[in-house]
Amino acid sequence: MTVAFAGERGAFGELATIEYFGEKVKSAALPEFGDVFRGVARGRYGFGVIPIENSLAGSIHENYDLLLESNLHIVGEVLLRIRHFLIANKGVSRRQIRRVFSHPAAFAQCKKFLKRFPNLTVVPVSNTAWAVKKIRNESFGDAAAIASQQAAADFDMRVLARNIEDTKWNTTRFLVVSKTSRFPSPAEKRIKSSIVFSTKDIPGALFKCMSVFALRDINLYKIESRPVHGRGFQYLFYLDFAGDARSEAQRNAINHLQEITTFYRFLGSYQVDKPRDPVYHRR
Amino acid sequence: MTVAFAGERGAFGELATIEYFGEKVKSAALPEFGDVFRGVARGRYGFGVIPIENSLAGSIHENYDLLLESNLHIVGEVLLRIRHFLIANKGVSRRQIRRVFSHPAAFAQCKKFLKRFPNLTVVPVSNTAWAVKKIRNESFGDAAAIASQQAAADFDMRVLARNIEDTKWNTTRFLVVSKTSRFPSPAEKRIKSSIVFSTKDIPGALFKCMSVFALRDINLYKIESRPVHGRGFQYLFYLDFAGDARSEAQRNAINHLQEITTFYRFLGSYQVDKPRDPVYHRR
Numbered sequence: 426m427t428v429a430f431a432g433e434r435g436a437f438g439e440l441a442t443i444e445y446f447g448e449k450v451k452s453a454a455l456p457e458f459g460d461v462f463r464g465v466a467r468g469r470y471g472f473g474v475i476p477i478e479n480s481l482a483g484s485i486h487e488n489y490d491l492l493l494e495s496n497l498h499i500v501g502e503v504l505l506r507i508r509h510f511l512i513a514n515k516g517v518s519r520r521q522i523r524r525v526f527s528h529p530a531a532f533a534q535c536k537k538f539l540k541r542f543p544n545l546t547v548v549p550v551s552n553t554a555w556a557v558k559k560i561r562n563e564s565f566g567d568a569a570a571i572a573s574q575q576a577a578a579d580f581d582m583r584v585l586a587r588n589i590e591d592t593k594w595n596t597t598r599f600l601v602v603s604k605t606s607r608f609p610s611p612a613e614k615r616i617k618s619s620i621v622f623s624t625k626d627i628p629g630a631l632f633k634c635m636s637v638f639a640l641r642d643i644n645l646y647k648i649e650s651r652p653v654h655g656r657g658f659q660y661l662f663y664l665d666f667a668g669d670a671r672s673e674a675q676r677n678a679i680n681h682l683q684e685i686t687t688f689y690r691f692l693g694s695y696q697v698d699k700p701r702d703p704v705y706h707r708r
Numbered sequence: 709m710t711v712a713f714a715g716e717r718g719a720f721g722e723l724a725t726i727e728y729f730g731e732k733v734k735s736a737a738l739p740e741f742g743d744v745f746r747g748v749a750r751g752r753y754g755f756g757v758i759p760i761e762n763s764l765a766g767s768i769h770e771n772y773d774l775l776l777e778s779n780l781h782i783v784g785e786v787l788l789r790i791r792h793f794l795i796a797n798k799g800v801s802r803r804q805i806r807r808v809f810s811h812p813a814a815f816a817q818c819k820k821f822l823k824r825f826p827n828l829t830v831v832p833v834s835n836t837a838w839a840v841k842k843i844r845n846e847s848f849g850d851a852a853a854i855a856s857q858q859a860a861a862d863f864d865m866r867v868l869a870r871n872i873e874d875t876k877w878n879t880t881r882f883l884v885v886s887k888t889s890r891f892p893s894p895a896e897k898r899i900k901s902s903i904v905f906s907t908k909d910i911p912g913a914l915f916k917c918m919s920v921f922a923l924r925d926i927n928l929y930k931i932e933s934r935p936v937h938g939r940g941f942q943y944l945f946y947l948d949f950a951g952d953a954r955s956e957a958q959r960n961a962i963n964h965l966q967e968i969t970t971f972y973r974f975l976g977s978y979q980v981d982k983p984r985d986p987v988y989h990r991r
Contacts, residue, residue, distance in 0.1 A: 483934075486763065629922040649931070
C-alpha cells in the first residue's frame with residue numbers, strides 16, 4: 426500500500442504523511458495535487474495526503490474542488506506546524522549568504538527574519554525541498570535555502586538557523602483521502618465529520634441548515650461559505666461538525682439537513698488531530 | 709490623494725486600483741501587503757487596495773489579520789476576474805519559447821495551457837509583472853512570461869496567447885481600505901457590511917449569532933470560521949451581511965450580536981461589486 430503526496434521528498438506533504446502513517450510508510454512524491462487525487466481515484470495509491478487549509482493562507486478551495494470531482498473520502502487529518510530552517514552547504518557560514526532560495530509562501534512566512542538581512546536577494550522557486558537540492562547540486566557558496574529540517578537532513582546540509590518563521594502558530598491542515606470510505610473505530614476518541622452542501626439563495630437558508638445541528642447540541646468545528654460562479658447554485662458551504670456521522674443525533678441532523686439543501690455531499694468521519702511539530706526522521 | 713497597492717505596475721493589484729478609482733488615480737506600488745496597511749494607517753496614502761480572497765485559493769487570513777491590527781476601515785470592494793496572457797519580446801514566436809517566467813500561482817492557474825507544451829521549463833518569480841520586465845530587460849529570445857494584458861502593454865511586448873487561464877470564473881476580491889470610515893451614500897445600491905467576531909466555544913454559540921440576522925431577514929454574503937491558536941479565543945468568524953450597518957434592522961442585529969460575542973469589530977459598509985474583466989489602460 427503506497428501513500429501519495431504532492432511535492433518533493435522532505436517537503437511538508439511528506440512530513441504529514443509520515444506523521445499519519447508512521448516512518449515505515451511507502452510513499453510516492455507526485456508533482457501536483459491533481460495527480461494525487463487522480464492516482465488514488467484510479468487505485469494506483471491506497472491513500473493520498475493533501476493540504477486543505479493553512480492558518481495564515483486560508484482554505485485551499487482548489488483541493489475542495491478536486492475532492493468533490495474525484496469522489497474520494499476523508500479518512501483522517503494531520504495538523505502540522507510549519508517550521509522553517511535556514512539551510513546552506515557545509516562550510517558555508519551565515520556571513521557568506523547573499524541569496525536565499527525558497528517558495529514564495531516560505532518567504533512570506535519568514536518576513537521578520539529576512540528583514541534583519543536587507544542585503545539578501547530572495548530567489549523564488551516552486552518548492553522548498555527543491556531549493557535545498559538546487560543549492561547543493563550547484564555547490565553555491567553564497568546561497569541558502571528556506572525549507573524543513575527534514576530537507577536539511579535528507580540532503581546532508583548545514584542548518585544556519587532554526588524555526589525562523591514569523592509566527593509559531595502557523596499550522597497547515599492536511600487531509601488523508603481514500604477511495605473507500607472508512608469510519609472511526611469505537612476506540613477512537615474526538616471524532617469530527619466533514620460535509621459540503623449548498624442552499625437556495627434566500628434569507629435565513631443557512632440559518633435553517635445550522636439549526637439542524639444546534640437543535641441537537643452538535644458543535645461545529647468549521648463553517649465556510651464560498652461563492653461559486655458559473656454553476657447552477659450560488660454558494661457552497663463547507664461544514665465540519667463534532668461526532669461520527671453514524672451516531673443517532675448526527676444521522677438525524679444529516680437527514681434533516683438534506684430536506685433543506687439543494688446539494689449535499691458527505692466527505693467523511695475521522696479523528697480530530699491537534700497541531701503537532703514536524704519530527705525529523707532518519708532515512 | 710495617493711492609493712497604495714502591493715506589487716509591480718501592471719499587476720492585478722494596480723488593475724483593481726484603476727477599476728475602483730479610475731484611470732487618473734495617483735497610485736503607489738509597494739513591496740508588501742504590510743507596507744500598504746502601515747502606509748495608510750500612518751496617513752501617507754489616502755487609501756489602500758489589497759486582495760482578501762480568491763475563488764480558487766480562498767481567503768487570505770494574513771490580510772484579515774493586518775486589517776484588524778491596522779484598525780483600517782473597508783470602504784469598497786472590487787471583484788476582478790484573473791486573466792492571464794502569454795507574453796514575449798517582439799519578434800519572438802511561440803515556437804521559439806523554451807522557458808516561461810511567472811509567479812507560481814499563475815502557473816497553477818494555467819495548468820491546462822502549460823500541459824500542451826510539455827517541453828517548456830517553468831521559472832518561478834515573485835511577481836507576474838516582474839516576469840515581463842525580466843524577459844524584456846534581458847532580451848530573452850527563448851522565453852515568455854505569464855502576466856496581465858496591462859503588463860504586456862506597459863512593457864510594449866508581444867502577446868502570444870490571450871486568456872490562457874484554466875477557468876474563466878477565477879476571481880480575486882480586493883478591498884479598498886482607509887483610515888477614516890465612510891458610509892455609502894443614499895444613491896449607492898446593494899450595500900453589504902463586513903464584521904469580525906468570536907464567540908464562546910459552546911455548542912450553538914454560532915447559531916445564536918446567526919439568529920440575530922435570520923430573525924431580521926438579513927441575508928448573508930459570506931461566513932467563515934477560522935481557528936486562532938495561541939490567543940484567548942478559539943475561533944474568529946468573518947461575516948458579510950446585506951445592508952448598511954446604519955439601517956434600523958442591521959443596527960438592531962449588531963446590538964443583539966454584541967450581547968453574545970466575546971469579541972466584535974465592525975469593518976465597514978460598502979457597495980457590492982460584481983465580477984469584472986480587467987480592462988487595458990493606455991498610459
